Amino acid sequence: MPIQETQDKDEEVHVVLLNFGGDVDDGSSNGILDTACASTLCGDQWFRKYLEIEKLRTVQSTVSSRNFIFGGGENARSLKCVLLPIDIYGRRCYVKTDIIPGKLSVHFSKSTLKKIAAIINTTQDTISIFQSKQNHPSQLSTLRC
Numbered sequence: 792m793p794i795q796e797t798q799d800k801d802e803e804v805h806v807v808l809l810n811f812g813g814d815v816d817d818g819s820s821n822g823i824l825d826t827a828c829a830s831t832l833c834g835d836q837w838f839r840k841y842l843e844i845e846k847l848r849t850v851q852s853t854v855s856s857r858n859f860i861f862g863g864g865e866n867a868r869s870l871k872c873v874l875l876p877i878d879i880y881g882r883r884c885y886v887k888t889d890i891i892p893g894k895l896s897v898h899f900s901k902s903t904l905k906k907i908a909a910i911i912n913t914t915q916d917t918i919s920i921f922q923s924k925q926n927h928p929s930q931l932s933t934l935r936c
Contacts, residue, residue: 822877824911824918825898831888832859834895835870838888841897850874857889867891879907880920 833841842850855872869889875897877884886903910919
């Protein structure tokens, strides 16, 4: 069944962003906490920009051909899998991340969120990470599609 586009009705999509440093305006320092995501992933354009901002020449990578199917039915095949070095609230993490074609910001999967012991408090828009008693503010954004 083909996807039908409507021009007169916007759909609101709510996402929780985790800012982990860098340039907030261009999205290179934002990660989406995506508990429905099977594996942490990002687009190759976002990945190249992130490497440039972080002044990284290379990162450890392996071959991957994992296929991702998004909510609207779109498919994307992984180009490779990397260990992405990210500082999250002052702590250096290496996150196994599939790289797919496109601009997609990093989406942290449920399994990654479990590994960093993330607790998302939606009533207060805060995130607790690494079993910290300190709650960090999250940014709840509404996107119009």
